[in-house]
Amino acid sequence: MSAVSPAMTDVPLLEARDISASYGHVQALKPTSLKVSEGEVVTILGPNGAGKTTLMRALTHLTSSRGTVFFRGEDVSGLSTHKLARRGIVMVQEGRGLFPQMSVRENLVIGAYLHPAEAEAQMSTVFELFPRLRERLEQIAGSLSGGEQQMLAIGRALMAKPQLLMLDEPSLGLAPRVAFEILSTLSELNRRGIGILLVEQKAPLALKLAQRVYVISLGRIVAELKTDEIKSYHDLARYYLH
Amino acid sequence: MLPVVAVVVLAGFGLLSSDYVVTVLGFAFIYAIFCTGLNFFMGYTGQASFGQSAFAAIGGYGSAILCADYGWEPLAALLATMVLSGLAAVIVGYPTLRLRGHYLAMATFALGLIVYEITIEWTDLTQGYMGYSGVPPLGIAGYELVTVKQQLVALVVLALFGVAVASRLRQSRFGRALASIAGSEQAALALGVNIARYKLIAFVIAALYASAAGSLFAHFIGFISPEVFGTTMVIQSFAMLYLGGIGTMWGPTIGAIIVSILPEALRGLKEMQDIAYTAILIFILIFAPRGLAGLSVLFKRVDRQAREDA
Numbered sequence: 221m222s223a224v225s226p227a228m229t230d231v232p233l234l235e236a237r238d239i240s241a242s243y244g245h246v247q248a249l250k251p252t253s254l255k256v257s258e259g260e261v262v263t264i265l266g267p268n269g270a271g272k273t274t275l276m277r278a279l280t281h282l283t284s285s286r287g288t289v290f291f292r293g294e295d296v297s298g299l300s301t302h303k304l305a306r307r308g309i310v311m312v313q314e315g316r317g318l319f320p321q322m323s324v325r326e327n328l329v330i331g332a333y334l335h336p337a338e339a340e341a342q343m344s345t346v347f348e349l350f351p352r353l354r355e356r357l358e359q360i361a362g363s364l365s366g367g368e369q370q371m372l373a374i375g376r377a378l379m380a381k382p383q384l385l386m387l388d389e390p391s392l393g394l395a396p397r398v399a400f401e402i403l404s405t406l407s408e409l410n411r412r413g414i415g416i417l418l419v420e421q422k423a424p425l426a427l428k429l430a431q432r433v434y435v436i437s438l439g440r441i442v443a444e445l446k447t448d449e450i451k452s453y454h455d456l457a458r459y460y461l462h
Numbered sequence: 463m464l465p466v467v468a469v470v471v472l473a474g475f476g477l478l479s480s481d482y483v484v485t486v487l488g489f490a491f492i493y494a495i496f497c498t499g500l501n502f503f504m505g506y507t508g509q510a511s512f513g514q515s516a517f518a519a520i521g522g523y524g525s526a527i528l529c530a531d532y533g534w535e536p537l538a539a540l541l542a543t544m545v546l547s548g549l550a551a552v553i554v555g556y557p558t559l560r561l562r563g564h565y566l567a568m569a570t571f572a573l574g575l576i577v578y579e580i581t582i583e584w585t586d587l588t589q590g591y592m593g594y595s596g597v598p599p600l601g602i603a604g605y606e607l608v609t610v611k612q613q614l615v616a617l618v619v620l621a622l623f624g625v626a627v628a629s630r631l632r633q634s635r636f637g638r639a640l641a642s643i644a645g646s647e648q649a650a651l652a653l654g655v656n657i658a659r660y661k662l663i664a665f666v667i668a669a670l671y672a673s674a675a676g677s678l679f680a681h682f683i684g685f686i687s688p689e690v691f692g693t694t695m696v697i698q699s700f701a702m703l704y705l706g707g708i709g710t711m712w713g714p715t716i717g718a719i720i721v722s723i724l725p726e727a728l729r730g731l732k733e734m735q736d737i738a739y740t741a742i743l744i745f746i747l748i749f750a751p752r753g754l755a756g757l758s759v760l761f762k763r764v765d766r767q768a769r770e771d772a
Contacts, residue, residue, distance in 0.1 A: 255471060280652065282648055282652075284652065300651070301648075301651040301652060302651050302652075302653075302654050302655055302656045302657070303648075305651070305653060305654035306654050310652060310653070311652045312652075313648060313649065313652065317646045317648060317649030317651070317652070318645075319641065319642060319645030319646060319648075319649070320645070321645070322641065322645065326638075326641075328644045329638060330638050330641065330645075330650075330653065331638075331652050331653055333635065333638065333639060333642070333654055333655055334653070335652040336635055376653070377652075377653075379653075380653050406672060
């Protein structure tokens with residue numbers, strides 16, 4: 221992982237223009253635009269049902285969507301999810317999407333599907349970030365604690381050597397201390413040059429990590445804020461009540 | 463290694479027994495090949511197919527027609543029909559595998575029914591209900607395996623070869639991709655796995671095994687008819703797969719042997735035979751829900767616990 225300083229280039233790492241998605245007749249995501257720059261952490265905040273997960277799924281084409289998505293200036297709108305992973309866009313889904321019957325090792329090895337020759341080296345990086353996974357290597361993933369499962373989900377995504385890591389509510393269901401530990405590791409990943417797009421409900425955690433925040437409500441982005449401009453959570457609360 | 467020894471011992475027992483026992487074991491190993499292939503699609507990849515009997519029918523009728531009418535070598539006919547089945551699987555699988563769950567199950571079931579109807583109705587080609595007789599026994603380069611015991615040896619070797627190939631593929635990058643699809647399709651996609659392509663490949667591999675099993679059946683019995691490839695074959699193969707252990711390496715073979723031998727072993731019970739057979743199947747599925755091959759995990763755990771206690 222090579223270090224990339226924020227705003228190193230004018231071309232954003234990820235740019236979505238007027239992306240929208242519908243479930244049947246219900247438009248869950250209205251035309252929305254966002255950007256993630258190189259080496260940046262961006263958080264999407266919003267209440268339940270606001271459209272955060274739909275936005276993430278639309279960006280990775282796990283849900284059919286309209287609009288245009290650029291990755292490092294290349295139009296990737298027509299690419300399917302597995303091709304986006306080849307470009308370096310890897311998503312950790314809500315609920316983690318682990319292979320519960322497989323061991324920690326097997327989950328990690330499958331994570332290196334795109335880079336099998338580098339699996340060992342990549343696994344060492346994962347263990348450096350999450351030493352607990354090394355201790356649980358032969359344990360069945362489904363039997364891990366919630367925090368360990370989230371570590372494994374992120375570790376497995378790292379095996380795919382992402383340039384942009386997208387995470388859908390990584391703190392969901394975790395004790396505050398574990399959630400903080402996970403988000404601290406994401407901060408370390410960002411220092412190593414990986415762009416991060418994060419969906420979170422827990423604003424305090426998200427604001428600690430992110431440089432910019434999009435607030436989403438009723439299927440559309442209602443605010444774009446720099447985290448150092450947010451003086452108090454009341455600034456955010458009004459958007460939640462939008 | 464233990465399952466290989468068990469299979470060889472069972473085959474050895476067969477060679478010392480009557481032709482009737484050999485025939486039962488022959489069926490078991492033909493089904494073992496069929497189920498090992500089905501396991502690729504249903505076990506390793508986690509998809510549903512009720513239509514693999516269609517490819518067995520292509521293999522069976524293809525070999526019968528090519529050998530009986532056109533004088534082909536059995537091995538050449540077997541390989542040619544495998545290629546034909548593979549192509550058919552690509553053509554059918556490409557649109558069908560876009561479906562999921564129950565819809566995929568229904569589409570594949572329809573495929574089985576369509577081919578079954580063709581074997582009945584296209585009498586010029588298949589001779590309908592009359593069936594196709596005069597299929598020569600297995601052989602190579604003019605040498606025929608004339609006795610059922612010789613053929614049993616060939617079937618055991620082919621079944622073990624089929625398991626070896628499946629095992630090799632299962633442990634490869636390809637096998638891991640299939641396992642990821644079975645685990646979570648969306649997670650597999652997110653990790654870069656082209657799930658549509660892998661599902662199709664797994665479907666084709668299952669079709670190749672099914673075709674080989676159909677051809678072997680035709681050569682082993684010397685006669686085929688539509689009933690051989692009907693719904694009974696689908697139900698039978700599912701029972702074998704789940705009883706033996708779906709998704710495991712040896713499960714299909716174990717299941718095929720148990721489900722083939724058990725009714726014969728219970729024949730002495732006369733009118734109680736079916737009840738006893740069903741009761742035993744239910745008993746096994748209750749106490750070994752992951753199949754008989756899954757019990758090996760339990761034994762390993764007990765063994766590890768005993769060593770830790772010592």
